């Protein structure tokens with residue numbers, strides 16, 4: 001990323017409502033060129049809506065958006081020429097074969113026939129679809145369809161790519177290979193706008209992360225900045241009874257305690273050495289510990305902290 | 319390249335896509351040709367005898383213009399123009415279903431985020447359907463010739479007749495595209511275009527208006543298919559055409575325009591959710 005490069009995407013005051021339901025309420029975004037930006041949010045947070053607006057599919061109610069330097073409202077076609085979109089729901093032609101789908105994209109990008117075929121062959125190879133190239137997409141597995149979907153997005157070599165939950169429904173191996181593809185694209189200078197519900201995913205691939213919840217951006221920053229918002233690594237000690245809890249709290253000094261659950265939360269980096277030190281101190285005072293779990297902060301904690309509810313909780317809508 | 323030639327190129331790409339669908343999954347296309355041919359067999363071979371005697375009776379009646387001579391030459395000569403119109407009507411079924419399927423699948427959302435001519439998506443469907451429908455019409459003409467259809471038209475009249483059928487195909491295709499865009503499921507789309515196939519039954523397709531009960535006759539007289547069928551019958555069999563031609567063309571142009579504007583409005587409104 002060069003210091004003075006203009007951002008690939010900016011949005012200011014973005015708003016969108018569906019009838020009485022306000023989905024995006026004054027959102028500001030800025031994505032520097034050549035970086036991965038991840039929009040994180042639970043079901044119904046408005047991730048897909050944001051992608052649909054930024055990718056010219058649906059209009060915003062208000063807001064100033066520039067993508068690839070073009071005004072979203074006035075020059076949508078110039079934006080379309082610069083972007084590629086892999087939506088949340090598969091956007092492949094089920095009645096055609098994988099190869100035909102890719103060639104269809106090449107034709108729509110007005111690539112020369114020979115160039116188009118070569119590009120299709122490259123992508124089939126890159127996305128491990130060579131064996132399935134001549135089969136109709138209706139027979140593809142979910143993961144193959146997802147890969148084809150992304151391959152189709154890449155036919156025109158877009159400079160900015162929107163990926164709406166690209167790894168949902170993929171097995172761990174495919175997920176990892178998707179992350180690698182994203183990294184390779186970024187290494188090639190592409191800007192990625194990625195939505196996900198997987199905090200681990202944002203942590204793994206994104207340069208910057210924004211957390212969207214109930215129409216607002218509730219946190220934004222690098223993964224480390226977000227993690228800094230919440231308590232550091234700690235160990236949770238579970239006790240069988242209140243007296244155990246009491247004596248451990250006395251031994252360990254200032255720790256946070258949850259008397260209801262008979263749990264003590266002790267700052268600890270979770271390394272074997274410091275764990276042993278902790279357990280030795282408890283053993284010296286003959287304190288019985290019922291259970292122990294090490295907790296290193298991840299974005300799940302961030303999520304919990306900034307949205308006030310776990311990501312698995314149903315979000316009330318409307 | 320200019321915008322216009324890009325638009326033409328994109329439309330050709332979309333057309334190739336639609337024709338490939340039709341060739342790969344021909345069951346729908348086959349039924350478009352199959353239904354009119356079944357009707358032809360049914361009406362000519364099964365009901366044919368009864369139909370021609372009742373028509374002969376009707377033609378003795380002063381209120382009808384049916385030429386007894388050509389009715390006696392065979393009921394098939396009376397019924398084929400109506401069957402051809404039905405062929406065009408049933409061609410709207412795969413169009414509406416294909417458009418609706420397209421809209422419910424993600425691929426059109428993808429097209430909408432690409433820098434392509436938007437119109438090409440619908441143009442591809444329309445041109446593809448027109449080609450399929452006109453091929454079906456050709457097949458039905460072939461079958462009816464084999465079954466004893468003996469048109470009196472010279473080549474010029476044939477060309478005019480084909481033009482009228484093509485105009486009707488254009489009109490019904492745009493209407494079917496609009497209906498395919500507003501329906502939510504492919505099943506609903508196929509139901510909603512059914513009247514285009516059924517309306518010819520209450521027209522001059524199978525029996526002259528004069529033989530119909532009053533209320534039905536009134537409906538048959540003023541619905542669009544009757545003047546279109548009468549025009550074709552005049553062109554192919556030499557029956558008098560009169561005002562039918564003007565009314566037929568007016569109906570086709572109106573339906574085509576309405577269908578086109580409707581389809582365009584719905585499509586430009588954005589992705590259905």
Ligand SMILES: Nc1ncnc2c1ncn2[C@@H]1O[C@H](COP(=O)(O)OP(=O)(O)OP(=O)(O)O)[C@@H](O)[C@H]1O
Pocket residue numbers: 018021023041042043044045046047048049050088197317591
């Ligand atoms: N076209 C629409 N009409 C009405 N409501 C809509 C429409 N599209 C989205 N919504 C609503 O807007 C809200 C946000 O939807 P959106 O699809 O953007 O969420 P999301 O963050 O992508 O969720 P998920 O993780 O489930 O994909 C939801 O409450 C949804 O019901």
Ligand SMILES: [Mg+2]
Pocket residue numbers: 047048049088164
């Ligand atoms: Mg979504």
